[in-house]
Amino acid sequence: MATPQHNVTLREITADTVIPVTRLAVAESQKRFVAPNAVSLAQALFAPEAWYRAIYFGDEPAGFVMLYDESLRSQPPPSPGVGVWRFMVAEPHQGKGIGSAAMRLVIEHVRSKGCFGKLELSYVPAEGSPEPFYLSLGFRNTDRFDDGERVMELPLGEA
Numbered sequence: 001m002a003t004p005q006h007n008v009t010l011r012e013i014t015a016d017t018v019i020p021v022t023r024l025a026v027a028e029s030q031k032r033f034v035a036p037n038a039v040s041l042a043q044a045l046f047a048p049e050a051w052y053r054a055i056y057f058g059d060e061p062a063g064f065v066m067l068y069d070e071s072l073r074s075q076p077p078p079s080p081g082v083g084v085w086r087f088m089v090a091e092p093h094q095g096k097g098i099g100s101a102a103m104r105l106v107i108e109h110v111r112s113k114g115c116f117g118k119l120e121l122s123y124v125p126a127e128g129s130p131e132p133f134y135l136s137l138g139f140r141n142t143d144r145f146d147d148g149e150r151v152m153e154l155p156l157g158e159a
Helices: 017-025 037-044 099-112 131-136
Strands: 010-013 050-057 058-068 082-091 118-123 140-146 149-155
Touching: 010 058, 010 099, 017 037, 017 058, 017 099, 037 050, 037 058, 037 082, 050 082, 050 099, 050 131, 082 099, 099 118, 118 131, 131 149
Parallel strands: 082 118
Antiparallel strands: 010 050, 050 058, 058 082, 118 149, 140 149
């Protein structure tokens, strides 16, 4: 049997897939950590910096990721920043390695652009937070907070 990373892909969301993607949800205890996908997609409509994809496991939607990518602006800054704005794996797909495989694909995408020194993200520092997951992928805590959320970063040098 193939390992999860071989079956995980990031796919553009289409008119045919938007409803299944918006129906994906995390466990009830995790809902305080991430906005619903419908809210994220609505925000993306008004943010030229939004890069978003559905996370698929085989042919089944399993999650959602959205980056805030300043290089997508019509006039990007000289040193654009990039951060994980949203990241979720739906409850039935958790604990299978899908999130790790998907985040590695996100990191690969960001590195391939060749214009970023680090990838940032933030999380709500509370019991059950995704901090251990992000630490396992090489992210490190910073001393910064954004709107009450702890900021982490992953240096994007050659790894």
